[in-house]
Amino acid sequence: MQTVNVTNSNQESLNPYEIVQKQIDTAAKLLHLPQNIVEILKRPKRVLTVNYPVKLDDGTIEVFEGYRSQHNDALGPTKGGIRFHPDVTLDEVKALSMWMTFKCGVVGLPYGGGKGGVIADPRNYSHAEKERMSRGFMEAIADFVGPDKDIPAPDVYTNAEVMGWMMDTYSRLNGKYSPAVITGKPLSIGGSKGRSEATARGCVITIQKALQELGLPLESATVAIQGFGNAGRVAARLLSDLGCKIVAISDSQGGIYDSNGLHVGEVIECKNEGCIVDYPNAETYITSEELLELDVDVLIPAALENVITSQNAERIQAKVIAEAANGPCTPDADEILNTKGTLVIPDILANSGGVTVSYFEWVQNLSHYYWTEKEVNDRLYEKMVTAYDEVRTMSEQYSVERRTGAFMVSLLKIAEAMEARGWV
Numbered sequence: 455m456q457t458v459n460v461t462n463s464n465q466e467s468l469n470p471y472e473i474v475q476k477q478i479d480t481a482a483k484l485l486h487l488p489q490n491i492v493e494i495l496k497r498p499k500r501v502l503t504v505n506y507p508v509k510l511d512d513g514t515i516e517v518f519e520g521y522r523s524q525h526n527d528a529l530g531p532t533k534g535g536i537r538f539h540p541d542v543t544l545d546e547v548k549a550l551s552m553w554m555t556f557k558c559g560v561v562g563l564p565y566g567g568g569k570g571g572v573i574a575d576p577r578n579y580s581h582a583e584k585e586r587m588s589r590g591f592m593e594a595i596a597d598f599v600g601p602d603k604d605i606p607a608p609d610v611y612t613n614a615e616v617m618g619w620m621m622d623t624y625s626r627l628n629g630k631y632s633p634a635v636i637t638g639k640p641l642s643i644g645g646s647k648g649r650s651e652a653t654a655r656g657c658v659i660t661i662q663k664a665l666q667e668l669g670l671p672l673e674s675a676t677v678a679i680q681g682f683g684n685a686g687r688v689a690a691r692l693l694s695d696l697g698c699k700i701v702a703i704s705d706s707q708g709g710i711y712d713s714n715g716l717h718v719g720e721v722i723e724c725k726n727e728g729c730i731v732d733y734p735n736a737e738t739y740i741t742s743e744e745l746l747e748l749d750v751d752v753l754i755p756a757a758l759e760n761v762i763t764s765q766n767a768e769r770i771q772a773k774v775i776a777e778a779a780n781g782p783c784t785p786d787a788d789e790i791l792n793t794k795g796t797l798v799i800p801d802i803l804a805n806s807g808g809v810t811v812s813y814f815e816w817v818q819n820l821s822h823y824y825w826t827e828k829e830v831n832d833r834l835y836e837k838m839v840t841a842y843d844e845v846r847t848m849s850e851q852y853s854v855e856r857r858t859g860a861f862m863v864s865l866l867k868i869a870e871a872m873e874a875r876g877w878v
Contacts (some may be wrong), residue, residue, distance in 0.1 A: 462637035466786045468760045476785050478552075481861035482853055490878050492870050495555075498548050500524040500749045504594035508586045510579075518587060520572035522595045523551035524604050525826045528871040531602055532568030533558060533809060533816075535609025535638075536591070536620075542571035553780060554809065556803040559864030561841045563813045566868075568604045570595065576611050585619050588612075592620040594656070596627050601634035602822065607812050608638040614650075618643055622770040634819035637812035646815035648830035649793035651809075654688030655831065656807015657778045659692070659838040661752055667846070668797060673697030678772070680704050680742050681757025682725050685778045685805070689754055694718040698752070704745045705729055706757075710736035746770060755782035762787045770796065777801035783857075792855040802864065803845055810837050 473495045481491045502522045507515050521544055524532040525823065538809050550863060554567025569865030570592055576584045593597075599606060608617055617639045625632045633644030641647065648655070665672050675698045679686045682705040690700050699715040701781050707729040710716065724733045731739060746753065747859040753772035755761055759781040762770060767783075767790035775791070776799045777783065783791065783798060791798055811834055825833075841863075872878050 464765050467786055468763070468784060469544040469545055470759060470781055473781065473785055474549045474552045477857065478865070481858050481865050484854065484858065485862055485865060485869075487865065487869055488878060494872070494877070495526060495552075495865070495868065498523045498525045498551055499527065500598070501544070501548060502592070502598055503544070503631070506590045506594045508583065508590050510583055518572055518574055518590070520546040520570065520591050520594065520605070522570040522598060522606075523548045523568060525551040525555045525567040526868065527583040528868055528875060528877065529559065529566055530564035531566070531600075532604040532608070533563075533565040533812065534568035534570070534605045535572035535636075536572070536612055536616075537609035538572050538574050538576045538587070538611040538616075540573060540575045547571045550780060553802055553867065555707060556864040557806045558813075558859055559867045560563045560802050560845065560860050561806045561810050561837050562867070563810065565605075565809070565813065568606070569609075570606055571609075572685075578709055584616070588616045588619045589623045592623040592826060593627065596624055599624070599635060601632065601816070605634070605812075605816060606636050607809070614638055614640045614645060625684050626636075634816050637815040639815070644815070644819045646811055646818055646830060647825065647827040648834070649811045649815060650684065651688045651692075652811035652830075652834060653778065653805050653808035654685045654692060656810060656834060656838045657685065657754070657776050657799075657804045658692045658696070658768040659807070659835055660671060660804050660842050661754075661774065661776050662696075663839065663842045664776070664797055664799055665751070670751055670773065673877055674699055676701050677753060677754065678702035678745050678748045678750045679754045679756055680709075680761065681755065681779060682721075682758065686756035687722055687725065689756065689778060690718045691722070693752075701750060702740065702745045702748055703730055704740070704742040705731075706742075706760055707731050709740040709742055709745045710738075711740050711745075712737040721762055725740065748772070750810055752776060755779050758782065761824065762791075764790060765790055768794075770794075774799065777804045780805065788855060788857055798841075798856055800860045803841055803856070803860045806841065807834055807838060810834055 550566045551569035558565040639645040702711045708731040747769045749771040756778035762783040764786035767787040
């Protein structure tokens with residue numbers, strides 16, 4: 455998931471840090487929040503920049519630059535992923551930490567938002583080099599994270615294995631086993647059942663609610679998915695199991711379309727072996743950009759930020775957009791989609807299932823008591839349904855689109871905590 459820091463011909467800002475600040479301003483104005491609260495929330499509380507050396511397999515040393523942003527801890531310790539990506543920027547990390555704050559607030563978690571990133575493409579390094587890169591970053595930020603301070607998790611190009619290395623490094627530095635310092639770990643060292651599917655499962659729950667709200671049948675609903683990483687794959691499988699017709703899927707190499715519905719299991723096999731364009735039974739091949747404009751019931755952007763902009767929003771035909779990715783729609787696109795009557799399930803609601811089950815993992819680590827997968831999924835369902843209903847109610851009360859409604863729900867909780875703690 456990379457950020458495009460450019461400006462198009464309509465002078466639409468695609469800088470994520472500027473976008474989230476605009477979203478905060480819009481929601482706070484409607485709630486008539488004091489300006490001092492707004493100013494605190496429009497920038498992270500703490501941002502750490504680190505540069506750390508890693509010995510490569512050939513004996514040379516490479517210095518990596520990384521960041522950790524901790525936005526706001528009024529509700530509790532900060533929480534958020536760590537990504538390894540060559541296009542990581544400080545503004546991106548700051549913005550993502552801010553979105554995490556509001557994501558946690560929407561689903562009622564006792565967390566603020568954090569985010570981390572290292573400027574690196576792990577695909578260019580050996581397994582051993584990637585381990586040293588991961589452990590080195592944890593060593594560099596160890597004084598600033600902890601079960602009651604800031605709890606990292608996996609993100610782009612990081613996974614459960616990386617989280618295990620980081621947890622082990624933190625535990626060694628602190629002289630005690632500390633599974634609650636990080637979430638998204640392997641099950642054998644304190645991971646939670648249901649975590650790997652949580653982001654997609656939470657997104658699917660919100661899609662079910664949206665289709666029900668619009669009076670559209672879930673069974674036979676047509677779905678297009680841009681991005682076929684973990685969230686996209688699991689969402690495709692879960693929706694297919696519910697009777698939806700997955701008509702289009704794309705990854706970084708291109709896309710496939712079949713008006714009669716794709717065989718999701720076969721597409722997943724193709725992806726596991728290479729890329730989805732190798733799928734032999736597609737009706738036609740399409741680009742990721744073309745996928746966005748298909749006439750479908752549900753569109754799931756599950757890959758890049760800023761893919762729906764003022765340049766293409768008018769041509770979007772989906773009745774529901776469920777943002778499995780962070781920031782796929784720009785503010786200008788939101789205005790166009792709202793005018794068109796498109797129901798956009800915003801990222802801070804649609805993809806909050808991941809952080810919700812990360813919270814469950816943290817709770818289990820602290821209590822040393824672990825739940826069944828059914829217990830995890832049942833609790834996730836309850837959280838997602840409650841959050842969806844709160845956002846819908848807020849949006850209808852103030853006659854605003856769902857993104858602003860979601861920010862308003864979250865802002866009220868955060869502002870109340872800030873005032874209770876005497877910050878303002």
